[in-house]
Amino acid sequence: MKPFAYHQPDQIPDAAKLLTTIEDSKLVAGGMTLIPTLKQRLASPPALVDLSKLGSLKGITDDGATITIGAMTPHAVVAASKLVQTKIPGLAALASMIGDPAVRSRGTIGGSVANNDPAADYPAGVLGLGATVITSTREIAADKFFLGLFETALEPGEIITAIRFPVPLKAGYAKFKAPASRYALVGMFVAKFADAVRVAVTGAGPGVFRVPPMEAALSENFEPSAIAAIKIDNDGLTSDIHAEADYRAHLVTVMAKRAVDAALS
Amino acid sequence: MSNVIGIGASPKRKEDQRFLTGRGNYVSDIKRPGMTAGVFVRSPHGHAVLRGIDKAAALASPGVIAVLAGEDTAADKLGSLPCGWGISDAKGVPMKEPPFPMLAQGKVRFVGDMVAFVIAETPEQANAGAELLKIDYEVLPSVVGVLEAVRPGAPQLFDDVPNNICCDWELGDKAAVETAFRKAAHVAKLSLVNNRLIGNPMEPRAAIAEYEPGTDRFTLWTTSQFPHVVRFLMGALVLNIPQHKLRVVAPDVGGGFGVKQFHYGEEAVITWAAKRVKRPVKWVASRSEGYVSDRHGRDHVTEAELALDENGKFLAFRVNTLANMGGYLSTFGPNIPTNLYGPLLGGVYTTPAIYCNVKVVFTNTVPVDAYRGAGRPEATFVLERIVDVAASEMGIDRVEIRRRNMIPKEAYPYQTPVLVQYDCGDPMGCLDGALVAADVKDFGVRKAASASKGKFRGLGYSTYVEACGLAPSRFAGRLGARGGLYESATVRVHPTGQVTVMIGTHNHGQGHETTFAQIVSDKLGVAFENVDIVFGDTDRVQFGMGTYGSRSLVVGGAALSKATDKVIAKGKKIASHLLEAAEVDIHFESGKFSVAGTDRMKTFEEIAGAAYVPHNYPLEVLEPGLEEQAYYDPVNFTYPGGCHIAEVEVDPETGTVTLVNYTAVDDVGTVINPMIVEGQLHGGIVQGVGQALFENAVYDEGSGQLLSGSLMDYCMPRADHLPMMKVATHSTLCTHTPMGVKGCGEVGTIGSPAAVINAVVDALSHLGVTHVDMPATPNRIWRLLQNASLPVAAE
Numbered sequence A: 001m002k003p004f005a006y007h008q009p010d011q012i013p014d015a016a017k018l019l020t021t022i023e024d025s026k027l028v029a030g031g032m033t034l035i036p037t038l039k040q041r042l043a044s045p046p047a048l049v050d051l052s053k054l055g056s057l058k059g060i061t062d063d064g065a066t067i068t069i070g071a072m073t074p075h076a077v078v079a080a081s082k083l084v085q086t087k088i089p090g091l092a093a094l095a096s097m098i099g100d101p102a103v104r105s106r107g108t109i110g111g112s113v114a115n116n117d118p119a120a121d122y123p124a125g126v127l128g129l130g131a132t133v134i135t136s137t138r139e140i141a142a143d144k145f146f147l148g149l150f151e152t153a154l155e156p157g158e159i160i161t162a163i164r165f166p167v168p169l170k171a172g173y174a175k176f177k178a179p180a181s182r183y184a185l186v187g188m189f190v191a192k193f194a195d196a197v198r199v200a201v202t203g204a205g206p207g208v209f210r211v212p213p214m215e216a217a218l219s220e221n222f223e224p225s226a227i228a229a230i231k232i233d234n235d236g237l238t239s240d241i242h243a244e245a246d247y248r249a250h251l252v253t254v255m256a257k258r259a260v261d262a263a264l265s
Numbered sequence B: 001m002s003n004v005i006g007i008g009a010s011p012k013r014k015e016d017q018r019f020l021t022g023r024g025n026y027v028s029d030i031k032r033p034g035m036t037a038g039v040f041v042r043s044p045h046g047h048a049v050l051r052g053i054d055k056a057a058a059l060a061s062p063g064v065i066a067v068l069a070g071e072d073t074a075a076d077k078l079g080s081l082p083c084g085w086g087i088s089d090a091k092g093v094p095m096k097e098p099p100f101p102m103l104a105q106g107k108v109r110f111v112g113d114m115v116a117f118v119i120a121e122t123p124e125q126a127n128a129g130a131e132l133l134k135i136d137y138e139v140l141p142s143v144v145g146v147l148e149a150v151r152p153g154a155p156q157l158f159d160d161v162p163n164n165i166c167c168d169w170e171l172g173d174k175a176a177v178e179t180a181f182r183k184a185a186h187v188a189k190l191s192l193v194n195n196r197l198i199g200n201p202m203e204p205r206a207a208i209a210e211y212e213p214g215t216d217r218f219t220l221w222t223t224s225q226f227p228h229v230v231r232f233l234m235g236a237l238v239l240n241i242p243q244h245k246l247r248v249v250a251p252d253v254g255g256g257f258g259v260k261q262f263h264y265g266e267e268a269v270i271t272w273a274a275k276r277v278k279r280p281v282k283w284v285a286s287r288s289e290g291y292v293s294d295r296h297g298r299d300h301v302t303e304a305e306l307a308l309d310e311n312g313k314f315l316a317f318r319v320n321t322l323a324n325m326g327g328y329l330s331t332f333g334p335n336i337p338t339n340l341y342g343p344l345l346g347g348v349y350t351t352p353a354i355y356c357n358v359k360v361v362f363t364n365t366v367p368v369d370a371y372r373g374a375g376r377p378e379a380t381f382v383l384e385r386i387v388d389v390a391a392s393e394m395g396i397d398r399v400e401i402r403r404r405n406m407i408p409k410e411a412y413p414y415q416t417p418v419l420v421q422y423d424c425g426d427p428m429g430c431l432d433g434a435l436v437a438a439d440v441k442d443f444g445v446r447k448a449a450s451a452s453k454g455k456f457r458g459l460g461y462s463t464y465v466e467a468c469g470l471a472p473s474r475f476a477g478r479l480g481a482r483g484g485l486y487e488s489a490t491v492r493v494h495p496t497g498q499v500t501v502m503i504g505t506h507n508h509g510q511g512h513e514t515t516f517a518q519i520v521s522d523k524l525g526v527a528f529e530n531v532d533i534v535f536g537d538t539d540r541v542q543f544g545m546g547t548y549g550s551r552s553l554v555v556g557g558a559a560l561s562k563a564t565d566k567v568i569a570k571g572k573k574i575a576s577h578l579l580e581a582a583e584v585d586i587h588f589e590s591g592k593f594s595v596a597g598t599d600r601m602k603t604f605e606e607i608a609g610a611a612y613v614p615h616n617y618p619l620e621v622l623e624p625g626l627e628e629q630a631y632y633d634p635v636n637f638t639y640p641g642g643c644h645i646a647e648v649e650v651d652p653e654t655g656t657v658t659l660v661n662y663t664a665v666d667d668v669g670t671v672i673n674p675m676i677v678e679g680q681l682h683g684g685i686v687q688g689v690g691q692a693l694f695e696n697a698v699y700d701e702g703s704g705q706l707l708s709g710s711l712m713d714y715c716m717p718r719a720d721h722l723p724m725m726k727v728a729t730h731s732t733l734c735t736h737t738p739m740g741v742k743g744c745g746e747v748g749t750i751g752s753p754a755a756v757i758n759a760v761v762d763a764l765s766h767l768g769v770t771h772v773d774m775p776a777t778p779n780r781i782w783r784l785l786q787n788a789s790l791p792v793a794a795e
C-alpha cells in the first residue's frame, strides 16, 4: 500500500468538494473492495475520503410504497432488517448471501452499487426492483445507472447517498455461487409488481442486465414453469475457468425458476 | 506417579495454549535490531530471455539499500539449488538435471521465477524500489501442459533437455505384464488427469537472515519443515557456508503440507544478502506470491490398463504417466511421481504383474514437488478408479471385485511385484468395518429419497494402502536418494527429574509436542507436564531430517523411544550402584527402579538427582549425567491404509456435487493420541475432498499465466462443503517400528479422492458416465450430462 492522505468529512458537500479538488482521490465506504486493491498496489489514490462520518447515509426508512436504504448501510444490517424482511424479503435474502460475515459487516450497499462488479449481488436487486439511485446531485433510475463492466452513470465527484426501492408484490433472489469467490456465477432477481414483472441477471455477463422474454412470460403466469423453456443466448456471456458461457446461459434459466420459487414461498 | 498421560490417552494439546491465545512465535513475529525489508521481483512471463536489468532507478529510490540479481550470484560463484534425488531411466541413464539458479540467469522459466531481490529500510520502500527496476525480457512462447510439452515443436525450456523430458523412468516387469494382457479375459482402460494443486498452508512463507561478523556466523529463521536439511543443502551446496557457522531456525510454522519441506531460493538469497548488506533482512510472502512460488503438487496425465481373468481376478496392471515437474527440479521433485508412485500401484491387491512408465517433464510452471500424500494419492486414484471401471464393465459388484483380489490378512508379510513388501495389514477388516459404519445396506433407501427430489445419489469406495514413515535409507539410496532418511532424538533428564527432548522432526500443527510427551510420560513414568519437546533449531537440536511423509512419529518417535530406553538402561546402572544390587536385578516400572524381590527402590527423580551428584560414583564404569541420544533408521516403510466410503448427491440441473456422508476406517497401527489421529484423518480427508471436488491450479497455455492465482479463483474446501465425517481405526500393529505405529498424517488425503470420484461416477452411471476428472466442478458435471447418452431427468 502506498501512502495516502485521509479525510473524514461530516457533510456531504465537503466530501464532494474534497473529491473534486484532490485529483484521483477516492471515496472509501466499507473498504472491502477498495482496500485490497490498495494493498496489491493496483491503485494508489493520493487521498481517501471516508464516508463513515456522514450519518445521513446510514439507516433504512419506510416510505410506504418504497423503502430507502442509506448508501453506508452494511449488508448485514439490510439482511437483518425486519422492515426489509417484511416488505422485500428477496432483498434481505440477497444481502444475506453476500460474501461472509466479515464482508457483510463492513461492505455497504453504496459501495457495492458504485463499484458495479459484474458478479456482485446488489446490482441484480437494484435493477430487478427498478430502484432509484439517489446521489449528492440527482436521482438516477436503475435502468440508466449500470453501464457495463465496473461502469456506472456516476460523474466524477458524485456520491451515492441512498437507494430507493419500490415495494413489489413479490420478489425473490436465487444465487449460484462461484465456487471459490462465492460471488454470483449467476444471480437472478425477479420482482412482480401490479403492472409488470422485472427479471435481472448478475454474474453471467460483463454487467447486470434484464431478460425481457422472461419478464413477458412471467407477466402472463408468475410460475417457474412459465420460463422453463426460455433460454438466453450464450453470445456476450462470460467464459472463464469456472464456467463457460453456455453453462452460464443454462444457469440463467435454472436460477430464474428458483428465484420465482423463492418469490412464491 | 501422578499425571502420567501415556499411550492411548487424548490430553488436550500442549501447543494449543500458545497457538490459541495468540502467543505463537512465527517468523513474521520476529524482529531483529537494524532489520531491513526485502522483496523479490518475479518474472511476469512464463518463458522469456532475460536480456538485462537496469538497477539505477531502483537504487536511487528512497530507502533502497541494495538490488541483487542473477549476475551478482554468479560473480559470488554461488551454487545452484540442489535436487535431493537423482533418478535414472531403464538403461541407467541419469535424469537431466539443469541448474536451478536462485536468481534467474539468462532465462526465466515460469511466472514467479525470481529475477531480483530489492532490500530497503521498509517493505513499502522495497516495493516502491522494485517497481522501478527495468527488466528487459524477450518473451518466448510457454508450454504448461505435459501433453503439449512432449510434442514435437513444443517450446524447449532447456537447450540440452530434448522434448522437455527430464527422465523416462520405469518400474516393473514389462514382459510379464504383456504376457498377462495377452491371456486376459477382459482389459479395462482408463485415461485420467490428476489435477495440479496448490498447498495453501495458513501461514505464507517467510524468512529472516542475519550475519554476525564477530563470530562469522549466519542465522536463518525460516518457515521450514526441515531446518537441518536446509542448513546442509544451503550451507554445503549453495552458499558454501561451513555447517558450524550456520544456524537455521524454524520456529512456530503455520502449516506446511509439503510446501515448506524444500530448500527454496528465497532462503539462499536472503542469507547471502544479509552478509552483503551487513544487516538483518526480512522477507514475508504475500499469499499471491505464494501461489506463484510455493511448490505445487500432483499434475499427471495417465493412461492405465488392467487385465483380468473371467472371474475378475487382476492379472496385470500397466500404467503410463506424464508427470509435470514445472520449470526446474525442486528438492524432492523427481522422486514424487516415480518412487512414491510406482511402488504403490499394487494397492491392497494380489496383482501379480505390474509395469509403470513415468515420463518426468519440464514445463513453464512453478516447480512441482511433494504435497500431502505425494505420489501416493495419484497412485491410489489410478488404481481405485480402474478397479471400479473394470467392475462395471464386467458386471461385478464393486465391493465383490475388491474382495476377490484383496491380500488376505494371513498372507502378510506380502511381497508386491513393485519393490515394496507390506509387513502387515487387514484390508478386508477395514472394508467390513466401513461397510457397517457407512450403513451401506440402506443406501438404496437414501438413493430413492434423493431421486424423489430429482437428485442422483452415489456411493464410492476406496480400499487403499500407502507407504510412509520415510524412509529406510538403504532402500531410498538404491532408488536415488542423495541423503539418509533416519531421525534423531535426545532425551535430557534434568537433576530434578523433568525432561527436555530435542528431536529432529518439526511440529507445524500436527501435535508432536503432545504425542511425543505422551511417549516419554508413558515410558519413563514422568508427569506429562514435566516433558517439553524442543525442535526446529539447528543450534539446539543435534540433527534431523524433519517432518514430511508421515515420518515424525514413525521415525522420530522411534528414535525417541530408543533414546528413552537408553535413559532407562543408564538409570538402572545408577540404581544398581545406589541400591547395591546387581544391574540385572534392577527393574524399572511406573517411574520406579526397584531391586527384584525386595521393597528397596528409588524413584525416577531420585535417580535423576543422583546422576548429577556423583560423590561416590564408580567413575570408571559409570559416567555422571542422565542424557541419551538415539538415531533410528527404519528397516522398511510402514503401510497404513484402510477403506473410505463417500456418498454424494448430484443436482442434475446445476451439476453441483454435494458430499453428504463420509466414512473412513483406517489402519494406522498403534494410536498414541486418538484425538490427534482423528484430527489428522479429518484434515487429510478434507484435503483429498478438496482435490476431488474443488481445487485446481490452472495455467494459460501459451502465456504461462496462472489463471487460478488467488483464493478468489482457487477453491479451497470449506466447512459448509463437508458433512460430519465418521472416522475410526482398525489397526494391525506394525511389525518393525518400536511401538507398532504406522503414521497417519497423509492417509486421509491418499484414500479420499478416489472414494469421492467413484461416488460421483456411481451417481451418474445410469447415464452412461464412466469417468469424471477432478475437480468434479458443477460446470464439468453439467457438461458431462449434456453429452451423456440418456436425457437428464428434469425436476
Ligand SMILES: Cc1cc2nc3c(=O)[nH]c(=O)nc-3n(C[C@H](O)[C@H](O)[C@H](O)COP(=O)(O)OP(=O)(O)OC[C@H]3O[C@@H](n4cnc5c(N)ncnc54)[C@H](O)[C@@H]3O)c2cc1C
Pocket (backbone or CB within 6 Å): A026, A027, A028, A029, A030, A031, A032, A033, A034, A035, A051, A071, A072, A097, A098, A099, A100, A103, A106, A107, A108, A109, A110, A111, A112, A114, A115, A117, A119, A120, A121, A122, A154, A158, A159, A160, A161, A181, A182, A183, A184
Ligand atoms: C471476501 C469478499 C467476498 C465478497 N463477496 C461478495 C459477494 O458474494 N457478493 C457481492 O456482491 N459482493 C461481494 N463482495 C464485495 C462486497 O460486497 C463489498 O463490500 C462491495 O463490493 C463494496 O462495498 P464497500 O462498502 O466495501 O466499498 P469500498 O470498497 O469502500 O468502495 C468500493 C468502490 O465504490 C466507491 N464508493 C463507495 N461508496 C460510494 C458511494 N457512496 N458513492 C460513490 N462511490 C462510492 C469507492 O470509491 C470504491 O471505488 C465481497 C468482498 C470480499 C472482500
